[in-house]
Amino acid sequence: MSESIELRVNGQCHVLPVPGNANLLDVLRNRLGLKAARFGCGEGLCGACRVLVDGQPMPACDTPLWAVAGRSVTTVEGLGTPQKPHPIQKALIEEQAMQCGYCISGIMISAVALLQTNTHPSDADIRAALDDNLCRCGAHNRILRAVRRAAEELRAAEPHDA
Ligand code: FES
Ligand code: FES
Structure with a gap:
């Protein structure tokens, strides 16, 4: 049985079921449809998957979903818009x-x-x-x-x- 966690992504609150081994990158890309963070090395070494967690850059590929429970995640999609880019x-x-x-x-x-x-x-x-x-x-x-x-x-x- 999987548990649920709550996290905020780009200002929006999500309650997500957590399979034990889910990582943040997989959830962002494949469950929330946020494709900006990329899979590169999968080992926290290349930076392609970086997101901000409570304002700090972190490799999403190497961050289990449970580790961001209750925290605030910002992806590139949350930085700006085509009309008002960062x-x-x-x-x-x-x-x-x-x-x-x-x-x-x-x-x-x-x-x-x-x-x-x-x-x-x-x-x-x-x-x-x-x-x-x-x-x-x-x-x-x-x-x-x-x-x-x-x-x-x-x-x-x-x-x-x-
Ligand atoms: S994919 Fe390389 S650091 Fe995450
Ligand atoms: S890896 Fe191609 S622009 Fe940086």
Whole structure:
């Protein structure tokens, strides 16, 4: 018999039956239809499946569903909309930073995790934040430029002292 757990995904509450071995990535993709987080290595090593759990980036492939009971999960689908994209989504498009695009969801999640606490990241900060995200197309330089551009936009939107 499987139990149920409750979790919030992109602001929406879900009560889900939990087969003992279910992982978060499988549930997001195959039960909730949220396909942005991708399956890459399945071992927590490539970053393709990253999501935010209570604001922290985590590999969904390596996270059992029971571990996120009662927590708040954000996927790329929850970052912005086509009409109102998140600054990182806009910046990645403007810098044409995607080649195959397979890594990009995880990269957006890592970048958002960085930018939500640091809108003045140095290149070293950006590299450290993306260190666990593999991109085998070699789009790294354009991705770095996109994170810098998103940081600029976020800074411009910050309230300034008169
Ligand atoms: S698929 Fe999860 S880290 Fe690679
Ligand atoms: S754009 Fe292809 S893996 Fe990064």
